[in-house]
Amino acid sequence: MENIRVRFAPSPTGPLHIGGIRTALYNYLFAKKHGGTFILRIEDTDQGRYVPGAEEYIIDSLKWCGLLPHEGPGFGGEYGPYRQSDRKEMYRRFALDLVERGGAYYAFDTPEELEERRKAEAAQGNHNFKYDNAARPSMKNSLSMPPAEVECLLSAGADHVIRLKVPDNEAVVFNDIIRGEVSFQTNELDDKVLLKADGMPTYHLANIVDDHLMKITHVIRGEEWLPSTGHHVLLYRAFGWEKTMPQFAHLPLILRPDGKGKLSKRDGAKFGIPVFPLGWQGSTPEDSFDGFREFGFLPEAVVNFLAFLGWNPGTEQEIFTIEALCEVFSLDKISKGGARFDFDKAKWFNQQYLHATDGATLARLVKPSLVAAGHDADDDYLTAVCNLMKDRLSLLTDFTEQAAYFFGDVKVYDDQNIAKRWTPESRPLFESLATAIENATSFDAAGLEALVKNFMETRNLKPGQVMPILRLALAGTMQGPAVYEMMAVLGRERTGRRLEKAFGYFDGLEAK
Numbered sequence: 096m097e098n099i100r101v102r103f104a105p106s107p108t109g110p111l112h113i114g115g116i117r118t119a120l121y122n123y124l125f126a127k128k129h130g131g132t133f134i135l136r137i138e139d140t141d142q143g144r145y146v147p148g149a150e151e152y153i154i155d156s157l158k159w160c161g162l163l164p165h166e167g168p169g170f171g172g173e174y175g176p177y178r179q180s181d182r183k184e185m186y187r188r189f190a191l192d193l194v195e196r197g198g199a200y201y202a203f204d205t206p207e208e209l210e211e212r213r214k215a216e217a218a219q220g221n222h223n224f225k226y227d228n229a230a231r232p233s234m235k236n237s238l239s240m241p242p243a244e245v246e247c248l249l250s251a252g253a254d255h256v257i258r259l260k261v262p263d264n265e266a267v268v269f270n271d272i273i274r275g276e277v278s279f280q281t282n283e284l285d286d287k288v289l290l291k292a293d294g295m296p297t298y299h300l301a302n303i304v305d306d307h308l309m310k311i312t313h314v315i316r317g318e319e320w321l322p323s324t325g326h327h328v329l330l331y332r333a334f335g336w337e338k339t340m341p342q343f344a345h346l347p348l349i350l351r352p353d354g355k356g357k358l359s360k361r362d363g364a365k366f367g368i369p370v371f372p373l374g375w376q377g378s379t380p381e382d383s384f385d386g387f388r389e390f391g392f393l394p395e396a397v398v399n400f401l402a403f404l405g406w407n408p409g410t411e412q413e414i415f416t417i418e419a420l421c422e423v424f425s426l427d428k429i430s431k432g433g434a435r436f437d438f439d440k441a442k443w444f445n446q447q448y449l450h451a452t453d454g455a456t457l458a459r460l461v462k463p464s465l466v467a468a469g470h471d472a473d474d475d476y477l478t479a480v481c482n483l484m485k486d487r488l489s490l491l492t493d494f495t496e497q498a499a500y501f502f503g504d505v506k507v508y509d510d511q512n513i514a515k516r517w518t519p520e521s522r523p524l525f526e527s528l529a530t531a532i533e534n535a536t537s538f539d540a541a542g543l544e545a546l547v548k549n550f551m552e553t554r555n556l557k558p559g560q561v562m563p564i565l566r567l568a569l570a571g572t573m574q575g576p577a578v579y580e581m582m583a584v585l586g587r588e589r590t591g592r593r594l595e596k597a598f599g600y601f602d603g604l605e606a607k
């Protein structure tokens with residue numbers, strides 16, 4: 096395929112849902128796969144729905160995921176500006192041109208008149224009034240009124256919109272890459288407003304004009320835009336741009352974890368899951384939330400997870416870096432059916448990426464939350480702890496809690512398990528083990544393992560009689576990395592102090 100140009104065209108009406116990020120990702124992968132261009136276009140012509148900060152949020156989210164556009168606001172490119180509000184003068188020209196060509200017309204009906212007509216229709220039992228080819232002759236527009244009257248209204252500066260003239264009784268058929276042949280009957284389509292009374296274009300006009308001018312070859316977007324595509328194809332025809340009309344690919348919905356309907360913004364709070372890439376500070380607490388980043392996800396894992404929400408490579412392989420995804424991605428492996436959001440699967444992906452992260456990198460990532468929790472850690476020590484803990488984490492945010500005993504005294508002991516295993520009579524035995532450990536010639540995992548094993552063998556003890564006690568004494572819990580490695584990381588001094596303190600505590604517990 097040559098000169099592939101695709102765009103991600105979000106409207107800055109609030110934080111970007113992960114469905115939006117998935118759309119961006121599929122566009123990015125498709126462009127990269129074919130050596131094409133990935134464009135970011137901000138569709139902000141609907142001033143009423145504009146939310147301050149949303150554009151920055153979109154860009155920050157794309158950057159966090161590593162989906163950098165080749166062209167876009169702040170990214171350069173020869174087809175700019177890439178923000179529709181910076182292009183608004185131009186759309187009027189295109190709308191007027193369409194009127195000239197007979198593909199659109201002026202409509203002078205006021206909002207009150209339209210409302211009245213709607214009510215009158217409803218009173219007749221038609222609750223779904225549409226400004227369409229059937230209604231057109233009875234409305235106030237340049238197709239129903241004498242030309243002189245239209246001229247007069249226009250020169251007097253009367254408020255008007257420009258509407259698409261949807262042809263009568265035709266089938267609009269196009270081939271969707273994912274869904275195959277899709278068709279619409281023009282009699283079911285309304286005459287969409289293209290240019291509003293304030294001179295601003297609607298989404299439909301601006302979107303088609305920009306896709307044309309930016310030489311977009313493929314429109315890859317969410318399923319919710321499929322119903323608009325009939326109008327879009329008609330617009331390409333009306334402009335005479337049919338030959339260069341992009342190909343369409345409508346992505347499947349992302350479904351709620353329970354599979355019941357589309358995943359919405361509110362489902363984040365409802366299911367306790369992130370549905371946005373980054374956190375968002377809204378004006379109220381209800382409007383503020385954590386994103387995948389704040390939940391403790393690595394962006395690489397989020398990208399891998401999202402890639403599989405509606406697509407698969409056709410093999411068993413699940414772990415793909417973004418570079419690997421660029422190679423294997425193809426639109427024909429996208430499913431038609433909705434993809435259920437599975438949070439456990441998201442965590443599984445994150446776990447795989449955390450395992451593969453080296454200790455020093457992980458140390459850098461967890462340090463801020465460790466410091467925020469009041470711990471102080473030297474980088475080498477933190478790296479050693481990270482190397483030990485990384486296989487046990489599924490979220491970065493688990494680290495501070497799960498590894499807390501590496502950074503200060505054990506705060507909580509698992510009393511129940513201790514009571515099951517400890518007897519005051521065992522104290523002298525464990526005291527001598529502690530002394531042997533403190534005096535180990537080589538205080539590394541292998542040396543400690545040899546030492547403890549030898550200690551057990553000479554006394555005819557089984558690992559089950561010794562190791563859980565050591566673990567509980569060092570970490571307070573039955574969970575955690577291998578005991579020898581834990582001791583090696585804690586170091587001779589900390590280990591010694593901890594064992595002594597713990598045995599005292601264990602005895603006290605028995606006395607209770």
Ligand code: GLU
Nearest residue numbers: 104105106138302316320
């Ligand atoms: N501005 C639309 C949105 O918010 C773009 C839809 C499209 O890609 O055509 O998703």
